[in-house]
Amino acid sequence: MVFAITNPSNCPIAPKPPTKAKPLKSLLTVKCFASPHSVASGVVERPWKTSDARLVLEDGSVWKAKSFGARGTQVGEVVFNTSLTGYQEILTDPSYAGQFVLMTNPHIGNTGVNFDDEESNQCFLAGLVIRSLSISTSNWRCTETLGDYLSERNIMGIYDVDTRAITRRLRQDGSLIGVLSTEESKTDEELLEMSRLWDIVGVDLISGVSCTAPYEWVDKTKPEWDFNSNEREIYHVVAYDFGIKHNILRRLASYGCKITVVPSKWPALETLKMKPDGVLFSNGPGDPSAVPYAVETVKEILGKAPVFGICMGHQLLGQALGGKTFKMKFGHHGGNHPVRNIMGSRVEISAQNHNYAVDPASLPEGVEVTHINLNDGSCAGLAYPQLNIMSLQYHPEASPGPHDSDTVFGEFVELMKRAKQKA
Numbered sequence: 001m002v003f004a005i006t007n008p009s010n011c012p013i014a015p016k017p018p019t020k021a022k023p024l025k026s027l028l029t030v031k032c033f034a035s036p037h038s039v040a041s042g043v044v045e046r047p048w049k050t051s052d053a054r055l056v057l058e059d060g061s062v063w064k065a066k067s068f069g070a071r072g073t074q075v076g077e078v079v080f081n082t083s084l085t086g087y088q089e090i091l092t093d094p095s096y097a098g099q100f101v102l103m104t105n106p107h108i109g110n111t112g113v114n115f116d117d118e119e120s121n122q123c124f125l126a127g128l129v130i131r132s133l134s135i136s137t138s139n140w141r142c143t144e145t146l147g148d149y150l151s152e153r154n155i156m157g158i159y160d161v162d163t164r165a166i167t168r169r170l171r172q173d174g175s176l177i178g179v180l181s182t183e184e185s186k187t188d189e190e191l192l193e194m195s196r197l198w199d200i201v202g203v204d205l206i207s208g209v210s211c212t213a214p215y216e217w218v219d220k221t222k223p224e225w226d227f228n229s230n231e232r233e234i235y236h237v238v239a240y241d242f243g244i245k246h247n248i249l250r251r252l253a254s255y256g257c258k259i260t261v262v263p264s265k266w267p268a269l270e271t272l273k274m275k276p277d278g279v280l281f282s283n284g285p286g287d288p289s290a291v292p293y294a295v296e297t298v299k300e301i302l303g304k305a306p307v308f309g310i311c312m313g314h315q316l317l318g319q320a321l322g323g324k325t326f327k328m329k330f331g332h333h334g335g336n337h338p339v340r341n342i343m344g345s346r347v348e349i350s351a352q353n354h355n356y357a358v359d360p361a362s363l364p365e366g367v368e369v370t371h372i373n374l375n376d377g378s379c380a381g382l383a384y385p386q387l388n389i390m391s392l393q394y395h396p397e398a399s400p401g402p403h404d405s406d407t408v409f410g411e412f413v414e415l416m417k418r419a420k421q422k423a
Contacts, residue, residue, distance in 0.1 A: 049066050050066070051064040051065060051066055051160070052066060052067050052182055053065045053066060053067040053156075053158045053180065053181065053182045054179075054180070054181050054188070054191065055078075055100075055129065055158060055161065055166075055178050055179070055180055056178060056179045056181070056188055056191040056192050056194075056195055057078065057166075057169075057176045057177070057178045057195065058176050058177045058178065058192070058195040058196050059169070059173060059176060060192060061169070062188050063161050063162070063166065064161070065129075065158035065159060065160055065161035066133075066158065066159055066160045067156070067157065067158055067182045068133055068146075068147040068150065068151075068157045068158070068159060069128070069146075069147055069149075069150030069151050069155050069156050069157035070150060070151055070153075070154045070155055070156045070157075071156070071182040071183075072156065072181070072182060072183065073179065073180065073181040073182070073183050073186060073191070073194075074126050074127055074156050074179070074180045074181075075126070075177065075178070075179045075180075075194055075195060075198045076098055076099050076100045076125075076126030076127060076177070076178065076180075076200075077098060077099045077100065077126075077175050077176070077177055077178075077200045077355075078099070078100045078102060078129070078166070078170065078175060078176050078177070078178045079096075079099050079100070079101060079102065079170070079175050079330065079331055079333050079355065080101075080102040080103075080104055080163075080166070080167045080170055080171075080330070080333060081101050081102065081103055081104065081333040081334050081353075082104045082105075082333065082334030082335070082336055083103070083105065083333075083334050083335040083336070083351075084105050084335070084336075085111075085335070085400055085401075086117075086335060086399070086400040086401075087103065087108055087109075087128075087146070088113045088114075088117045088118065088149075089117055089118075089119050089245075089247075089399050089400060090103075090125075090353075091123050091125060091128065091149075091150075091155070092117075092118045092119040092120045092122070092123055092124075093119050093120070093124070093125075093243075093245060093283075093353060094119075094120050094124045094209035094243030094244070094245070094283075094284065094285060095243050095245075095283050095284060095285045095311065095312070095353045095354070096124060096125035096285065096353065097124040097125065097126075097205045097208060097209050097243065097285035097286065098125075098126055098200050098203070098205050098285060098286065099125055099126055099200075099285075100125070100126050100127040100128070100129055100178055100180065101125050101127075101128055101129065101333070102129040102130075102163055102166055102167065102170075103128070103129070103130050103131075103163065104163060104164070104167055104334075106130075106131035106132050106163065107131070107132050107134060108128075108130040108131075108132065108133060108134065108146070108159075109130075109133050109134035109137070109145070109146040109147070110134035110136070110137060110138055110139070111137060111138070111139035111141075111142060112137035112139055112141075112142030112143070112144060112145055112146060113142065113143065113144050113145070113146060113149045114139075114141045114142060114143045114144075115143065116141070117141075117399075117400070118246065119245040119246050119247060119399065120209075120243075120245065120246065122153060123150070123153045123155045124208075124209055124243070124285070125155065126155075126156075126180075127155060127156040127157060127158070127180045128150065128155065128156070128157040128158075129157070129158055129161060129163060129166070129180075130157070130158070130159045130161075130163065131159065131160070131161065131162075131163045131164075132159060132160070133146070133147070133157075133159040133160075134146075156180050156182075158180060170330050171330060174329040174330050175329070175330050175331060175355060176195075177195045177196070177198055177199070177200070178195055179191040179192075179194045179195045200286065200287070201287055201290075201327065202287055202289070202290050203286060203287065203290055204286070204290045204291050205243075205284070205285040205286035205287075205290075206242045206243060206264045206284045206285065206286065206291050206294065206312070207264060207265070209242075209243040209284065209285060210241045210242060210243065210263050210264035210265075210284075211241045211261060211262075211263050212263055213263065214260055214261065214262045214263070214266065215260075215261050216258075216259065216260055216261075217239070217249045217253065217259040217260075217261050218253065218259075219246075219249070219250055219253060220250055220253040220254045221247070221250045221251060221253075221254045226254055227403065227406075228254075228403075228406050228407065228410075232255060232256030232413065233256060233417070234256050234257070234258050235256065235257050235258070235277035235278060235413060235416045235417070235420075236257070236258045236259075236260070236274070236275075236276050236277050236278075237252060237257045237258070237259050237260070237276060237277065237278045237279070237280055237416075238259075238260050238262055238271050238274055238276040238278075238279050238280070239252070239259055239260070239261045239262070239279075239280040239282060240262055240263075240264060240266065240279070240280065240281050240282055240294075240297070240313070241261050241262065241263060241264060241282060242264050242281065242282045242283065242284030242291075242294065242312045242313065242316075243282065243283055243284035243285055243312065244261065244282035244283065244284075245282075245283060245395070245397065245399070247397040247399040248280075248282060248283070248310065248395070248396075248397045249261070250397070251396075251397045251406065251409050252280070252409060252412075254409075255409045255410055255412075255413050256413065257278075257413070260274065260276075264284075264291070264293075264294060265293060265294075265297075266297075267297070268296075268297045268300035268301050269300070271301060272300075272301065272304055272305070276305055277305070277306070277416040277419075277420060278305055278306040278307065278308065278412065278415070278416040278419075279301050279305050279306070279307045279308075280307070280308050280309075280310070280313070280412075281294075281298060281307065281308070281309040281310070281312070281313025281314075281316055281317065281391075282310055282311075282312065282313050283310050283311035283312050283313065283353070283395060284311070284312035284313075285312070286312075287327070287356060288312060288315040288316050288318075288319060288325050288356055289319070289325060291316075294316050295316055295319045295320050298316050298317060298319075298320035299320045302320060302321075302387050302389065303387045303388075305388075305419075306388035306389075306390075306412070306415045306416050306419045307387075307388065307389050307390075307391075308390050308391065308412045308415070309382075309389075309390075309391035309392070310391070310392055310394075310395065310396065311353065311354050311392070311393060311394065311395060312354075313391060314358065314381070314382065314391035314392055314393045315354075315356055315357070315358055315393075317382065317389060317391050318358035318359075318362075318363065318379075318382065318391075321363060321364060321367055321384065321389075322362070322363070322364050323358055323359060323360075323362040323363040323364075323367075324358075324359045324362040325356050325357065325358055325359065326356065326357060326359055327355060327356055328354075328355055328356065328357055328378070330355075331353075331354055331355035331356075332352035332353070332354055332373065332375070332378075332393075332394070333352065333353050333354075334351070334352060335349075335350075335351040335398065335400075335401065335402065336349060336402075337349070337350045337351075337352045337373060337374075337375060337394065338350070338373075338374040338375065339371050339372065339373055339374060339380045339381075339394065339405075340371065340372045340374055341370070341371055341381075341405075342369070342370055342371065342372065343370045343383070347374070348371075348402075348404035348405050349402045349404050350380075350394040350395070350396075350398065350402070350404065350405055351394060351395045351398040351399075351401070351402065352373075352393070352394040352395065353394075353395065354393060354394075357378045357379060357393065358379045358382070358393070359379075360379045363382070366384060366386055367382055367383075367384045368382065368383045368384070368385075369381070369382060370382060370383045370390075371392060371393070373393070378393075379393065380392065380393040380394060381393060388415055388418075388419050390408075390411065390412065390415060392405065392408060396408045396409065397409075
C-alpha cells in the first residue's frame with residue numbers, strides 16, 4: 001500500500017521550503033505494510049493490550065479494564081487506599097482478606113516486589129484495582145514484577161480503570177461489593193447477581209488468616225531499618241494471631257520482647273498457664289461481631305495480664321469491655337490519617353486499615369479514649385488503667401511508614417514493667 005504526496009509544502013510532516021526558494025520537486029512516499037495472514041483473516045493484531053476484564057459493582061455500574069496477575073472471576077468488598085507507597089505491604093496484610101483494594105495513587109508497580117517487604121506468608125486480599133500499571137521496575141531491591149508476583153499467588157488485578165471515579169462513588173455510597181472477571185462467557189447481569197448475593201458482614205474471616213499452631217517469633221527489625229530500639233529488660237508476650245503483620249512482631253522484638261504467637265482460637269487458660277508478662281491482640285480482617293469466641297477469650301484474660309490491642313484487637317477489647325462496634329461507611333485505609341494523641345498532646349500521622357470502629361459512648365465508666373481520628377472524630381485508641389489495658393485502632397508499626405506512633409511499643413513495655421513491679 002503506497003501513498004504519494006505531490007505537494008510536500010502543504011504536508012504537516014514535511015518541512016516548508018525556505019523563503020524565496022524554488023518549490024521542492026521530490027515526492028514524499030509513505031509505505032504501509034500489513035501481514036498477509038491478518039488481511040486474509042480480517043483480524044489485525046494490535047501492539048497494545050485491549051480491555052479484557054470487568055469490575056461489576058452491586059450498584060449496577062460496570063467498569064471495563066485490562067487484567068494482570070491471575071485470571072478468572074472473584075467477588076469481594078471494594079475499598080480504597082490512599083497510601084502513596086507500600087503496595088506490597090498492603091498486598092500481604094491479612095486484614096484485607098475478602099476485599100478488593102483500589103489504590104488512589106495512580107502509578108503502581110514501578111518498584112516491583114521483594115521478599116523482605118512482605119507482611120505475611122501470602123496474599124490474602126481478593127484483588128487489586130489500579131489506574132496505571134508500570135511497564136518497568138526501577139528499584140535496586142526489586143526481585144520480581146508486580147504482575148508476575150500476583151500471577152504466582154493467584155491474585156487478580158486490573159488497570160486502566162477510572163479509579164478516581166470509583167473512589168468518589170465509594171465515598172458517596174460507602175464500600176460496595178464487586179465482582180472482577182476476565183471470563184467473557186459471563187454476562188454483566190450474572191456478575192451483578194453474584195455481587196448482590198455475596199456479603200462480608202457477619203463472616204468470620206479471622207479463622208482463614210490465623211496460624212494453626214503456636215510458634216516462637218525471634219526476628220527483630222533489621223539494623224538498617226531500625227530507628228528506635230535499645231537493649232531492654234526482656235518481657236514475655238503472648239500474641240494472638242488474628243491476622244498479625246510481621247512488622248508488628250519485629251517491632252515488639254526490637255523493644256526487647258520474647259514473643260509466643262498463638263492461633264486465634266487458642267484457649268485463654270492455656271495462655272495464662274504460660275504466665276506471660278503481657279498479651280497482644282493483633283490486627284485482623286472483617287467484622288469483630290462475627291468472632292464471639294475471640295471476644296470471650298479477651299474477657300477471660302482481662303485483669304490477669306497487661307493487654308495491648310491493635311486494630312481488630314482494639315475492637316475486640318471494646319466489645320469485651322461491654323462496648324459496641326459498628327461498620328463505617330467506607331472505613332479508613334491509608335498511610336496518611338491524622339490522629340490526635342490526647343495523652344501525649346500531639347498529632348500523629350498514622351497507617352490505618354479497618355472498616356469497623358468502637359462506639360465510645362457505649363463504653364463503661366473508667367475506659368478512656370486516648371486517640372481520636374481527626375478526619376471524622378472516631379475513636380482511635382483506648383485505655384483502662386485499672387485493668388492495665390491499652391489499644392490503638394490503627395497500625396503503629398506502620399511499615400513502610402509513617403513511624404509517628406512507634407513509641408507505643410515502648411509504652412506497652414512500660415505497662416508490663418509497672419504491672420510486674422506491683423505483682
